[in-house]
Amino acid sequence: MMTQRDRDRLVTLRKAKKGGIRQGQAAQEMGVSERQVRRLLVRLKAEGDQAVMHRLRGRPSNRRVREGVRKRIVRILSQPVYRGFGPTLASEHLARQYQIGIGREALRKLLLEAGLWRGRKRRAGPVHLWRRRRSRFGELVQWDTSDHDWLEGRGERMYLIHMLDDATSRLRARFVRHDTTAENMRLARGWIERHGRMVACYADQASMFQTAPKICRGESAVGRDAAERPLTQIGRALQELGVRLIAAHSPQAKGRVERSFQTAQDRLVKELRVAGACTMEEANGVLEEVFLPWWEATCTVEPEHPDDAHRPLERAHHLEAIFSLVEARRVLPDYTFRVAGKSYRIERAEICAGLRGALLRVERRWDGSLAVAFQGRYLRFRECPRVVPQRRSDAARPAAQKAKLRPAKARSRWMDNFHLPQSLPIWRAARVSEAPAEQP
Secondary structure (H helix, E strand, O other), rough: OOOOOHHHHHHHHHHHOOOOOOHHHHHHHOOOOHHHHHHHHHHHHHHHHHHHOOOOOOOOOOOOOOOOHHHHHHHHHHHHHHHHOOOHHHHHHHHHOOOOOOHHHHHHHHHHHHOOOOOOOOOOOOOOOOOOOOOOOOOHHHHHHHEEOOOOOOOOOOEEEEEEEEEOOOOOEEEEEOHHHHHHHHHHHHHHHHHHHHEEEEEEOOOOOOOOOOOOOOOOOOOOHHOOOOOOOOHHHHHOOOOEEEOOOHHHHHHHHHHHHHHHHHHHHHHHHOOOOOOHHHHHHHHHHHHHHHHHHOOOOOOOOOOOEEEOOOOOOHHHHHHHHEEEOOOOOOOOEOOOOEEEEOOHHHHOOOOOOOEEEEEEEOOOOOEEEEEOEEEEEOOOOOOOOOOOOOHOOOHHHHOOOOOOOOOOOOOOOOOOOOOOOHHHHHHHOOOOOOOO
């Protein structure tokens, strides 16, 4: 069947045949060389209008996958472990695990014929103005966590934390058991140790990033300055590193990291299924060895400016101290302080002027250790032995105290021998009061 393009070329060739236009003009209109125009004119004289149609149209391609290979592909992709695989992911698995080379489009048609995949209908979505990427690597890092059934019921519940650069889409991720401050700090510390200090981080308004505003009942938090709120542990750590924390007011605001979760929930879940991962350690192995290398090679882009916006760590930046739980404790008059229900005494050699009654910076490290600093100087201290008060037995009590002891559940006798005078009943007293008085 002749297409519209063939009809247009046929009109041009007829003009050139009649001499209406030159062969050079015909070649320019058709997008071919003058030699090809002369060939087509010869074919037009010999074959007629069929000369503009390709001679292989309607015939099977010489590069068509053999029927035996097609049946093998269908048999492989019919296994339950490949359920839901799209053409792109399926072609990569066939090449990597079975050494079968097939193009994505050819595989898509084969999956449609076999009923193993259904294409989604394209619908016109809402008009959205995309925010332009930052120009340099490290200017903005988007930070978020996804709660999803990553192991499809084969193992424990896990969370996936993503840190994604806005300019290049470079990704750092980790599976964790709980979405806590400690796990998020570990991932951020790994990013900073590898690349340096980013300029800003873009996260949601979760409690680990921002504290809730203190407002009265009936008032609105809109327009309240976030700088007035106390810092969280992550906010304090980023502030000490000179990193700005930006709060997103909607999921669409940090859409780049949200779309990375959509890719992971489709592709990474299937990679974990093929690998048979059932534990968090196995899932992190698949994430590091398979998914992140694929992401780096496929989904990252070159930044607009090649220079790196990350800043190196300075001598004053001690990551072990910055990425810890920092609290303030007051020094008591006996140069002791309390942390987590335990008392600690500052060494005598560390005592200096102004220490009594001052506030200490107490750092609870993630390895279980404790560090205490005062005015930028770390102090030596030791834990005070806990004194357990012993309860004295009745035999050790003085005789005077024994006499005061009363038996357990003794009945009070203060009402004994206490009698009220007998009085008339109410009804009799009423009759007496109503009786007429006797006349003298």
